[in-house]
Amino acid sequence: MNELTIGQEVPDFTLPASTGQNISLSDYRGRKVLLYFYPKNMTPACTQEACEFRDAEDPIARGNAVLLGISTDSLASHKKFIAKNHLPFPLLSDEEHTVSELFGAWQLKKLYGREFMGIVRSTFLIDEQGILVKEWRKVRVKGHVEAVLEEIMKY
8 A cells, every 4th residue: 555645535544542442533534633653652752742742732622633642552551651641642552553554654764773664753634524634754752743733723
């Protein structure tokens, strides 16, 4: 399957969520959806990003948007991450990395000379009709949430 591009309708998907239910993209039709893909629970940069999104909960809601975090971590790991950091949004478990691949967030990474496949930090904004309208790839955490909030208010 080809990676999604701006202007395309995002195919519906369903993943298990930290809420104990399955969440589908179509559950949020009529609202903007902010999907953020992150590598791993409990790591410093991922914790910082999650907490910055947590602290931006009100402006995200005012922009008629819902926030969903996605990683390949298990639901048990997600629940611990949420409890430790008081996250008010669901985390979805993409253990088979199918949704991460759809968005092109599953890529070859290098760390300390070692190559492996994993999630590259990325965020996507989907409009009320299910169209991909903005993407942030290879995200640096510093300043990212502010850029996302600014963009949400445009749509």
